[in-house]
Amino acid sequence: MTRLEDRQTLLETIHEAQAAGARLEPACALAGIDARTVQRWRTTDGTARDDGRPDVTHPRPAHALTEAERASIVAVANEPRFAEMPPARIVPALADEGVYIASESSFHRVLREHGQMNRRGRTRPARASRPPSTHIATRPGEVWCWDMTFLPAFVQGQWFYLYATDSAEHAAHLTRRTALAEGVHASPTKPVLHGDNGATLKATTVLAMLYWLGIKPSYSRPRVSDDNPFVEALFRTAKYRPDFPVKGFADLDAARDWAMRFVAWYNNEHRHSGIGYVTPAQRHAGEDKALLAARHELYQQARASNPARWSRQTRNWTPSGAVTLNPERETADRAALAQTQLSCSIGAPAFPSRPGNSRPWSGTKGMGSAEPPGATRSAPLGASMARMASTGPSP
Numbered sequence: 001m002t003r004l005e006d007r008q009t010l011l012e013t014i015h016e017a018q019a020a021g022a023r024l025e026p027a028c029a030l031a032g033i034d035a036r037t038v039q040r041w042r043t044t045d046g047t048a049r050d051d052g053r054p055d056v057t058h059p060r061p062a063h064a065l066t067e068a069e070r071a072s073i074v075a076v077a078n079e080p081r082f083a084e085m086p087p088a089r090i091v092p093a094l095a096d097e098g099v100y101i102a103s104e105s106s107f108h109r110v111l112r113e114h115g116q117m118n119r120r121g122r123t124r125p126a127r128a129s130r131p132p133s134t135h136i137a138t139r140p141g142e143v144w145c146w147d148m149t150f151l152p153a154f155v156q157g158q159w160f161y162l163y164a165t166d167s168a169e170h171a172a173h174l175t176r177r178t179a180l181a182e183g184v185h186a187s188p189t190k191p192v193l194h195g196d197n198g199a200t201l202k203a204t205t206v207l208a209m210l211y212w213l214g215i216k217p218s219y220s221r222p223r224v225s226d227d228n229p230f231v232e233a234l235f236r237t238a239k240y241r242p243d244f245p246v247k248g249f250a251d252l253d254a255a256r257d258w259a260m261r262f263v264a265w266y267n268n269e270h271r272h273s274g275i276g277y278v279t280p281a282q283r284h285a286g287e288d289k290a291l292l293a294a295r296h297e298l299y300q301q302a303r304a305s306n307p308a309r310w311s312r313q314t315r316n317w318t319p320s321g322a323v324t325l326n327p328e329r330e331t332a333d334r335a336a337l338a339q340t341q342l343s344c345s346i347g348a349p350a351f352p353s354r355p356g357n358s359r360p361w362s363g364t365k366g367m368g369s370a371e372p373p374g375a376t377r378s379a380p381l382g383a384s385m386a387r388m389a390s391t392g393p394s395p
Helices: 004-019 024-031 035-041 067-077 087-096 104-113 168-182 204-213 229-239 252-268 280-285 288-305 330-337
Strands: 135-137 143-145 149-152 159-162 192-195 216-219 323-325 374-376 389-391
Touching (some): 004 035, 024 035, 135 143, 143 323, 149 229, 159 252, 229 252, 252 280, 280 288
Parallel strands (some): 143 192, 192 216
Antiparallel strands (some): 135 323, 143 389, 149 159, 374 389
């Protein structure tokens, strides 16, 4: 509703515009109202008419519930047999007895007016899910990820744990070793360790170690399977490797041996699609910029030697920027990416114009990722664990 003062101001302004030669409809369109609205607001003497809707007396509908029916609804809902039932169950129960008082919505409305729309029974009310924990990694070692998966055995129903962190002592020892290997004690900013809601990561021993190291714990939401996507993508890569034994491992030693070989391959040989097809070890060491710049230079030379074969720009070899774990909104990504240089390390644009074309191409093209940019140096199942999974730039 528009206040009377605002109506008077608008009518005066439109009247001045009409006096200056403007027509009514263009003046109303400029003011953001319809011409018929102005005509309705004006009284016979030209002043503004107040909105009469708040003072309207609405007649009681003829089919409204009577006071006796409303009292009957309250009395029935307060019967001992319906003490723990909501209206959704009270109304069908009455219908089975051949009794109809009012609809389910009328029960809700009357009970709400009497302050009796509280949760019935001993069940707890549903809790709203909290937003996911959002963390942005702009350099190696800022966000760590922690999780566990199962490896099948020959015996059906028997499994081996990949990332054997099922004991608090082992988890605390792994955290301390990883912090020492990554130089967390000398880093001005401490990392975030994101994991599930399992008992291991919430154990007092682990929390005390994290507090001592200055590492902030972060947890996935309960019963949400995709709050730790980088580790889940890592597990998917592991279990779809050609050498993964789909029929299971013979014993624990076989599972450990395969896991160690997989970690070595993933970190040092696997060219990750989400980080420009460099290995996670190269990304972690900061060698990716020089490698991608060399690829960019090679493609520029190839295009210069045979321009007819290049109808558009060369391939995008721009280094990956900041990585967000569970982005809550697009602005978080944009704010982080705004701080990242989007050109190659050679100082030239990643997409210079074709020879003979003075206008550079202004678009950008994503690398695409079959798996999120993240890697691990964790050797599973025992003391051979070296590093935990790390989100984004850290391998």
